Amino acid sequence: MTKGALFDLSKSSILYGMQCEKRLYWHVKERASATPPDAATLALMEEGKTVEAEARKRFPQGVLITAPSYHSAEALILTQAAMARGEQTLFQAAFLHEGVFVRVDILDRLPSGEWRLIEVKAGTRVQRKHLPDVAIQYWTARGADLRVKRCEVMHLNKECIHPNLDDLFVFTDVTPRLADVQKTCSALVKRFRNVLALNEVPARDMGRHCRHPTACTFEERCRKSLAIPTVSVFNIPKLETRIKWELHRKGHVQLSAVPAELLTPLQRRMVDSTVMGKRFVNHNAIARAIAAWKAPLYYLDFETISPLVPMYAGMHPGDAFPFQFSVRTLVSDQVVEKAYLHEDPSDPRPALTQALLAAIGSIGSIVTYNRSSEKGALLALANSATKPAALRLRDIASRLVDALPIMRAHVYDPAFGGSFSLKDVAPALLGLAYDHLMVGDGQAAQRAFMRLLSDECPAEEKQTLRSAMLRYCGQDTEALVRLSAWLFAQSAA
Numbered sequence: 001m002t003k004g005a006l007f008d009l010s011k012s013s014i015l016y017g018m019q020c021e022k023r024l025y026w027h028v029k030e031r032a033s034a035t036p037p038d039a040a041t042l043a044l045m046e047e048g049k050t051v052e053a054e055a056r057k058r059f060p061q062g063v064l065i066t067a068p069s070y071h072s073a074e075a076l077i078l079t080q081a082a083m084a085r086g087e088q089t090l091f092q093a094a095f096l097h098e099g100v101f102v103r104v105d106i107l108d109r110l111p112s113g114e115w116r117l118i119e120v121k122a123g124t125r126v127q128r129k130h131l132p133d134v135a136i137q138y139w140t141a142r143g144a145d146l147r148v149k150r151c152e153v154m155h156l157n158k159e160c161i162h163p164n165l166d167d168l169f170v171f172t173d174v175t176p177r178l179a180d181v182q183k184t185c186s187a188l189v190k191r192f193r194n195v196l197a198l199n200e201v202p203a204r205d206m207g208r209h210c211r212h213p214t215a216c217t218f219e220e221r222c223r224k225s226l227a228i229p230t231v232s233v234f235n236i237p238k239l240e241t242r243i244k245w246e247l248h249r250k251g252h253v254q255l256s257a258v259p260a261e262l263l264t265p266l267q268r269r270m271v272d273s274t275v276m277g278k279r280f281v282n283h284n285a286i287a288r289a290i291a292a293w294k295a296p297l298y299y300l301d302f303e304t305i306s307p308l309v310p311m312y313a314g315m316h317p318g319d320a321f322p323f324q325f326s327v328r329t330l331v332s333d334q335v336v337e338k339a340y341l342h343e344d345p346s347d348p349r350p351a352l353t354q355a356l357l358a359a360i361g362s363i364g365s366i367v368t369y370n371r372s373s374e375k376g377a378l379l380a381l382a383n384s385a386t387k388p389a390a391l392r393l394r395d396i397a398s399r400l401v402d403a404l405p406i407m408r409a410h411v412y413d414p415a416f417g418g419s420f421s422l423k424d425v426a427p428a429l430l431g432l433a434y435d436h437l438m439v440g441d442g443q444a445a446q447r448a449f450m451r452l453l454s455d456e457c458p459a460e461e462k463q464t465l466r467s468a469m470l471r472y473c474g475q476d477t478e479a480l481v482r483l484s485a486w487l488f489a490q491s492a493a
């Protein structure tokens with residue numbers, strides 16, 4: 001423990017240590033070398049905050065311990081004062097035991113004077129990975145002389161239906177399941193303290209544990225130190241993670257060193273194409289696949305979101321709905337785009353459905369890239385629409401065709417880097433890049449949408465977001481138009 005510090009281990013540090021001692025060491029000593037969170041992680045963090053805010057509403061008498069964790073002494077004093085005042089419920093109560101500092105999401109006083117320790121989770125069930133998290137809090141709080149009667153995980157109830165959010169949460173008592181970690185807490189703390197006393201980072205090979213139970217933020221740093229090439233065995237599509245690491249351990253990290261018998265024909269093609277630096281195209285197979293596409297062709301892309309706290313009527317936690325689309329089609333030899341972006345907190349489904357039905361005619365195939373997500377969005381819209389609109393939406397869903405399986409089965413370019421995502425295929429084949437876009441992927445679009453709905457978002461920022469979102473979704477359909485033209489050209493070659 002550094003001189004003057006109240007604690008040297010937090011709950012997060014212990015959880016990281018349980019995953020990998022190298023992660024713990026860097027997290028405590030060289031945190032700045034972690035990779036900053038990407039759009040997907042930021043979206044998850046924001047969603048977690050929304051769920052926690054909803055959880056707190058279930059305890060209207062709750063008192064927030066406002067001091068941040070880097071003011072641990074103040075947080076501890078405020079916690080003790082709130083308990084001494086006889087407060088019923090505390091949010092972010094702080095406890096210290098044997099140099100371990102924790103914050104508890106919700107602490108609720110029982111009639112007996114004992115306490116319920118509640119951990120809020122942004123999911124619809126208790127997972128095994130949640131248990132050490134709660135167990136460390138339990139061990140610390142009890143060690144700090146708190147009389148904890150039981151520990152509960154407060155998670156979302158997938159049966160809950162908007163607008164009645166009274167049963168949004170379920171409380172699951174996990175106390176009996178914490179015994180194993182409880183018993184080992186003291187030993188873990190001692191072990192991790194020894195790790196932190198080392199002058200050098202502990203040795204640990206990369207492996208499956210780097211993504212379980214959580215994705216390690218030092219993966220980039222570890223990969224660099226292992227000199228893993230930009231395209232390696234780790235880029236082979238649909239190859240089991242276990243086999244990838246096994247190959248790595250045997251020194252077969254270069255694609256050219258992978259034994260052929262381990263690979264499926266698709267994986268073999270990716271490896272051969274990359275090693276030889278040669279594009280693979282099966283012209284006849286492409287011609288057969290796109291022969292079923294019927295004119296006039298439409299090109300469709302939705303942006304969807306699946307909020308854990310349901311936002312509109314009839315939705316359960318995690319139900320997806322579209323908030324934006326782009327449709328392109330050919331009108332008198334000109335490609336025309338029709339786009340829709342929902343920009344206010346009202347239910348987007350009626351207006352979006354109306355705009356979509358106006359944009360797509362009653363005949364012709366609708367080209368997508370990964371049909372299942374567009375189909376899911378159309379069926380979600382149909383479930384909330386009037387009968388005639390639902391019929392038309394289902395008809396549109398039945399006319400979807402998919403360019404992704406054609407690419408996967410019949411095309412490979414070394415620049416794909418093992419990925420068939422449109423964001424990798426479009427730059428490689430069409431020179432259409434995504435990396436310069438302000439909103440450049442689905443998660444960034446979701447964050448932008450939520451920001452657009454916020455009262456705190458200034459008008460100028462809204463305008464910037466709006467343009468960026470329209471540009472991003474529009475680029476996906478532009479890529480689809482150009483990819484289809486490329487496929488037709490290949491089929492005729």
Ligand code: SF4
Binds near residue numbers: 021023204217219
């Ligand atoms: S990437 Fe893996 S090996 Fe490296 S610190 Fe993280 S968990 Fe440990």
